Amino acid sequence: MERLSLFELNETIKKNLEQHLEPSYWVIAEIGEMRTHSSGHCYLELVEKEDDKIIAKMRATIWAYTYRNLASWFENITGQPLKKGLKVLSLITVQFHELYGLSLNIKDIDANFTLGERARRRQEVIAQLKEDGIYDLNQQLSLPTVTQRVAVISSPSAAGFGDFMDQLKQNSKGYDFRIDLFKAIMQGENASESIINALLAIAQQEDAYDVVIIIRGGGSQIDLDCFDNYDLAAHVAQFPLPVLTGIGHDRDETITDLVAHTKLKTPTAVAEFLISGMVAFEDRIDMIFSRLYQLARSGINTNDQQLARFEHRLSSASNRLLERQHYHLQLLWKQLHAGANNGMNINRKKIETIEKSLELLNPENILKRGYSITTVNGSKIVPEKLKVGDNIKTYTLDQIIKSEVEQISPKK
Amino acid sequence: MSENNLSYSESLKKLEALLEQLENGDLDIDLLSTKVKEATGLIRFCKEKLRNTEAELEQFLDKPED
Structure with a gap:
């Protein structure tokens, strides 16, 4: 068999690859490692995993002139930079160099694939939360009427945290909030874990707070992936206190927003929300207060009126009683008068009758009518004593006649 | 005063009874002045009590604004 030098072997490999491979391929892979050189x-390092085990791995490069445009374009579309852990669809040419060996050169990356990939992952996380029965647990908690003791998870240097504090402190009603900050990293790889740790710290003293607020400073719209993390979302969903979010971004809600008790757009909006809750509460108190006042007033008025009626009844009843007695007395007076007059009249009449009788009996009147009166020895005649020869005097109206009794004989 | 130890509502009851007696008109005139005096005393007492209650209420209720 022919003996080759290493260079000759590598040259052969290179030739074969160039002959048999297409100029480029669209390849799906995860970014395992990534660094930019000065x-x-x-x-x-591109990898492919199956059940978290790496089953394929290959070095890759993006040359500076491609990378500059590609990186900013990718971030524009997806809202996040190219970074470790992302699944990407890239246009790749396979290169083999006699000295450096096999590597892939990335010519292009399809950002829409990553977008879709993220949406799919989000759906998976949401489905998992629902399957675990915890998706809407936090939403079932009732927000206290007044949320005054507030645990804030944020980065102390974040602009959003400053906005939040300013808004709360400058509330026109002068409400006093007790704010405790639980520091956490709010972006990047370690954010989820850091926020979960803050949540756990708050849970240790859960009775000391009414509500938990997760806020992230405005500014950069990128790197929200940590809020789509299953572990963080699961902790928020199951947290024993209502969690409000003000993560401050324009794109679709993160999963943390979805499972939170109430999602607000910005840290400032969260502060407004807390203040408006207080305002509503105070309005209600004021209303109850003024109702109480009205009820008390009307109670007093009713009693005032009753007393006035009583006064009126008292004076009219006693006046009536007095009038009646007065009338009664008048009646008696009249009766007395009438009675007295009557008595007088009767007596007057009696006297008149007597007077008349007396007049009839007056001897002078008898004489006037032609009668006479006879006396014997100056006294009236007593028949038994009268005897013949007595001297008698007879009085007429204007004469006195002296005579002697000749004979006395009884009337037949 | 005879109404010294009466509550407001007891006083009202007593007043009502007195008024009924007066309004029925079967009151001895010798007692009229005594009874009317008693009734006005009760009314005065009730009014005073009402004014005091009102003043107290004002103290803790009369600031619904603020």
Whole structure:
């Protein structure tokens, strides 16, 4: 058999590859490692996994002039940079160099594939959360009427955290919030784990808080993948306190947003939300207060009116009683008058009758009518004592006649 | 005052009874002044109690704004 030098062998391999391979292939692979050189070239390791085990691996390069355009274009479309862990569809040429061996050169990357890939992964995570029965657990918690004790998970240097604090402190009603910051890394590879650790720290003192808030500073719209992470979403969903998010991005909600109790667009919006809850509560208190006031007032008024009615009844009843007695007295007075008059009249009449009788009896009147009166010895005649020869005086109206009794005989 | 130890509602009850007696008109006139005096005393007492209650209410209710 012919003996070849190593170079000759490599040359043969190179020739064979060039003869038998297509100029380029569209290849699906995961970025296993990736670093950019100061020259601007990008060196990667592409891998394929099956059940988390690497079953294929190959070095790859993106030359600087391609990488510059490709990297920014990819980030524009997908909202995230090319990085380790991403599944990409790339246009690849296979290269073999006698000295450097086999490597792949990436000419292009289909960003839409990665987008679709991410959407698929998101759906998987959502489906898993639902299957585990935890997807809407946090949403079933009821938000306290007043959320004043707030645990915030954020990066202290994030602009969003500053916005949040400013908004809360400058609330026009002067509400006082107790804010405790639990520091966490809010982007990059370690973000999920860091946020989960913050959640666990809060859970240790869950009674001290009404609500948990996850906020991320505005600015860069990239690198939200950590919020699509299953572990983080599962922790948020199962957290014993309501979790509010203000992750601050324009693209579709992250899965953390979906499982949170309430999702708000920005940290400022979260602050507004807390304040508006307080305002609503205070309005309700004010309403109850003024209702209480009205009820108390109307209770007093009712009693005032009752007392006024009583006063009126009292004065009119006693006046009536007095009037009745007065009337009664008047009646008695009239009766007394009438009675007295009557008595007087009767007596007057009696006296008149007597007067008339007396007049009839007056001897002078008898004499006037032609009668006379006879006396014997100055006294009225007593028939038994009268005897013949007695001197008698007879009085007429205007004469006195003296005579002597001649005879006394009884009337027949 | 005779209504010293009465509550507001007891006073009202007593007032009502007094008024009924007066309104029925079967009251001895000798008692009228005594009874009316008693009734006005009760009304005064109730009013005073009502004013006090009102003042107390004002103290902790009269600031619905603020």
